[in-house]
Amino acid sequence: MIEKKSMNFNDLEQWLNERRVTEVECLVPDLTGVARGKILPRGKFTEDRGMRLPQAIVAMGVTGEFPESGPYYDVIDPTDKDMQLRPDPSSVRIVPWAVDPTAQVIHDCFDHEGKLVPFAPRTVLRKVCDLFKSEGLQPIVAPELEFYLTARNTDPNTLLRPPIGRSGRAETSRQAYSIDAVNEFDPLFEEIYDFSDKMELNVDTLIHEVGAGQMEINFFHNEPLGLADEVFFFKRTVREAALRHEMYATFMAKPIAGEPGSAMHVHQSLLDMATGKNVFSNEDGTPSDTFLHYIGGLQRYIPAAMVLVAPYVNSYRRLSRNTAAPINIEWGYDNRTVGIRSPISTPAARRVENRVIGADANPYVAMAMTLACGYLGIKNKIKPKPEMKGDAYLSPYALPRSLGEALDWLRRESDLHEVLGKEFITVYSEIKELEFDEFMKVISPWEREHLLLHV
Template sequence: MSSPLSAVSLEMRLAGVPDIECVTPDLNGIPRGKVMTVDGFLQGRRLQMARGVLLQAVMGGYPEARFYGNEDGDLVLRAVPEQVHVLPWAETPRALAICDAVELDGQLSGLSSRSLLQEVVERYAARNWQPIVATELEFFLFEPHADVNQPFQPPVGLDGRRDAGNAAFSVTSNSGLRPFFEELKACMAALGIPRDTFMHEMGVSQFEINFVHGDPLLIADQTFMFKHMLHEVALKHGLIAVCMAKPLARVPGCSMHIHQSVVEKAHGRNIFTDPRNDEPTFSFGHYIGGLQHCLGDMTLLMAPYINSYQRFCHTYASPNNLCWSHDNRSAGLRVPASGPMDRRVENRLPGADANPYLAIAVSLAAGLYGIENEVEPTAVSQGEFDAPDELTLPSTLQEALQRLRRSPLAKELFCAEFIDGYIATKTLELDDFMNEITPWERRYLGAFV
């Protein structure tokens, strides 16, 4: 499924633009790549980048070379034609191309999270099925400041006050953010990214956007592009956009919920609903069973940083369990109220800090595993409930890292090269964090211990 912009030729799209940023998501979903001239791009000049860049740690640095090739060789950045865009927020004309990471032999790279999602979607295509997904992304808008030891602050509003955390679902103009959101919406339209709803969420200066459902790779590209645009437009308006899972203490964190269903390619029928009686099918139950069976081992792919596990502390807003329920937000797997043809599962576990390509790939691979292996789900959880130990997620990065490292299932569902490289980089990031002494430690341990 392609973007509406794909009908316009590259030459027309890039007319008058001197340079283009050719990027691909690294394992954390951060755009990495190079800038080249548009003339060279349109001539088809090959652009290469070191393989190890796909495993770059969030603080910089790389794992041992054995995880990306001891020769530290190159791969090719191959632009996805329908994901070539002139950047509407740029004051000087500039373009960006989302690229596939391709090995020198022409194969998609096993270290690429975008390739990983493509491979999962192909498994569905082999059954003549089309997965359909939608993401809901939460983010914060803060006032910029240089001191990383100080908490984030919401911007001062038009009335001279800061958001106090009581503006959830408000549509007031007091925040002074309307110009920012107007430009953000205009940029989405210019990039061909359809939007459903914006809203003020529960946190201080916290917001949510819901994307329109569609093809998994297209939705991942749109979410990836939106996050990049969000940061850029915020800076233009004197703000910083933050997609950390838990940027502020004692307020809700940021999630990236993923709605998912599966339809038959030939007829568009939702395989989760029996057309004879509009009841859920066995495949629907098995899909949920697969999510319950697999996602515990894969938590690190949906909660990738030390901060991700802070979000799970407030379990209602951010469930840390694999229970499933009908329209109950305390369950990690929620079946929203809908008509039979729109029956779907919402995975509420990934944070806004997750790589959208990985989080979507994990959900879809787990669901398909459940269907193929006829995994039965647990009994539905309704009302207030306590999650059993076997349905509780890892509560720390260390625990999630160990669980992924020991999981034979991870390398059954995904390329072993990617899983090994991901674990190596996450170990590097954790080691770097453990070299930090936090303000809490100095405040409470320094004087009394």
């Protein structure tokens, strides 16, 4: 079998032939993590080996809107020029739910000069990984992705509710780690695992999380770009499988009031490319300076980078006290109240877990963000604060409390602009500003209930 990471275009053609593929979904992840692109007949895909799309397609808001003016158009050409998209053979997967044999392939975005488009999410993650490789280091990550299953809901004004399980009843209480609660949805999860197996996704453990109808899937550790691809594919897969079982799957950070939010915890470590050893540990097994500097970088830069991993107004509803989500960037060993946790492990498996990232984050941007913060910590030799050995919820808030505040913090942090790319920061910030402005035009039920006749 051809190893995916080493596939070229000839290998890709062989792969498609072996599976008698007749259609190809040509995908590009946009800033929100939505799959954009075209569906091509197999012959057309083979003939073109790519396609074209307008630049702005990967740089639109979650509502599909674009800024009317401003710095956005210093990066995005106002004449709406095309990008040239090239398939990444290593990303090819079968579409297991398609009626006809169909493949899906993620594409990279290039300009007319053959350069990677700097504001495309995959480009940003590649850029950060290349910074580590220039230092002889290979980042390794392992995401843990939480999501909610809900009953079908076609009315945005109606509250979301847990779905009906095999027993004919919906969950009404929290069922953390309950095997029986997971078994309520056996037919769905059997299909998710079947789809994941056919797509060769490296999913590991499934557990029931704290919230009613809240689940978590863990991925095996691997290099960041490949795992970001897998999270991207997995979100599509879970949504599709849930619809087939008359329910929704949502990765909103806080879909249900009174229930915990959903996170995407990312475990990360660094390997020496020459020796394959984990540089977070010294030869004697003690934590290395690199490990501590990496944590120092996370503590120094995460607050300014929060809008990259808490990208919507809803994201900040999750980051509040006593909701199983962090409110600051304290760090500690085996401490789930902190934003930066180091699980108990052997020296070879020493790693850092970033717990502030929301499930609603674009996986490419999220991994680029956390690796960029750690990289800056190593380069600048930033020492971390003393380890938090108690309850970090008793410490003050150290993260922005709203989307608007988070945008201001990001705009002021020039170090992140250099590592992630000024073009990306400009486009991302302008899109988030647009979304924030759109949200502020909406009057919520809370305002009508408490302000209408009382102020």
